[in-house]
Amino acid sequence: MASGGGNGRKPLISGNWKMHHNHFEAIQTVQKLSYQLGSDDYAAVDVSVHPPFTDLRSVQTVLESDEVPVALGAQHCHWEDKGAFTGEVGPPMLAKLNVAYVIAGHSERRDLFGETDEMVNRKVRAIIAAGMTPIMCVGEHLEEREAGTTEERVSSQVRAGLEGVPGEQVGAMVIAYEPIWAIGTGRTATPEDAQAVCGVIRSVVGELAGEAAAGAVRIQYGGSVKPTNTAELMAQPDIDGALVGGASLDPDDFSRIVRYRKE
Numbered sequence: 173m174a175s176g177g178g179n180g181r182k183p184l185i186s187g188n189w190k191m192h193h194n195h196f197e198a199i200q201t202v203q204k205l206s207y208q209l210g211s212d213d214y215a216a217v218d219v220s221v222h223p224p225f226t227d228l229r230s231v232q233t234v235l236e237s238d239e240v241p242v243a244l245g246a247q248h249c250h251w252e253d254k255g256a257f258t259g260e261v262g263p264p265m266l267a268k269l270n271v272a273y274v275i276a277g278h279s280e281r282r283d284l285f286g287e288t289d290e291m292v293n294r295k296v297r298a299i300i301a302a303g304m305t306p307i308m309c310v311g312e313h314l315e316e317r318e319a320g321t322t323e324e325r326v327s328s329q330v331r332a333g334l335e336g337v338p339g340e341q342v343g344a345m346v347i348a349y350e351p352i353w354a355i356g357t358g359r360t361a362t363p364e365d366a367q368a369v370c371g372v373i374r375s376v377v378g379e380l381a382g383e384a385a386a387g388a389v390r391i392q393y394g395g396s397v398k399p400t401n402t403a404e405l406m407a408q409p410d411i412d413g414a415l416v417g418g419a420s421l422d423p424d425d426f427s428r429i430v431r432y433r434k435e
């Protein structure tokens with residue numbers, strides 16, 4: 173298995189499309205992406221795309237029929253398998269579409285839709301129980317960064333989100349550090365700042381779940397990742413991938429991000 177910095181962790185670069193692209197646009201986007209990426213790229217980096225729910229079946233069909241080794245991801249789910257939860261989707265429904273990764277606790281879900289740490293924890297456990305991998309997002313607001321409480325905020329989100337998750341399952345997860353002030357703003361954390369927080373996340377995982385889990389868990393950075401800044405972020409020892417929003421909508425930009433080694 174290829175690894176980022178010789179640490180055994182294969183990088184994961186994920187495209188979070190948010191509420192963009194209908195299913196026709198989604199099909200075109202993954203087809204164009206598949207023309208740009210080759211077997212050497214997939215050998216070096218795991219890639220996932222996270223379209224809106226309405227696109228999942230169409231994107232699944234394209235990826236599977238064209239044998240494109242891009243993993244299918246979702247942006248959100250409920251923690252219950254089924255029930256009277258109008259508008260929600262249960263983890264087994266996503267698993268049935270061969271969804272591999274589900275984002276949990278994105279800051280837009282936390283800030284705009286009232287998701288709490290406790291809800292994020294329930295979702296993380298439900299995603300794992302359905303056989304998928306959570307990408308659990310954590311990150312501080314600008315006021316928290318300015319007040320010097322970034323580490324405290326992020327550590328408490330990690331502790332709450334991982335509550336009750338066994339160590340070996342934590343090691344198989346993905347945690348995305350996304351400073352909220354960097355999302356969609358064009359402002360990216362410096363590689364040094366991003367590394368510092370990702371290092372804190374890894375040590376909190378070590379405390380909670382043991383050294384093996386800390387060594388295995390993949391930590392992504394997210395927040396205005398672009399083709400021009402990916403390589404320097406990925407060079408950091410505790411950054412194992414990227415969660416990309418805006419730049420993942422364009423297959424040219426997203427493929428350049430996946431091919432950051434060649435930029």
Ligand code: PGA
Nearest residue numbers: 355356395396416417418
């Ligand atoms: P951005 O979004 O790349 O547009 O800043 C990142 C995210 O929200 O995951």
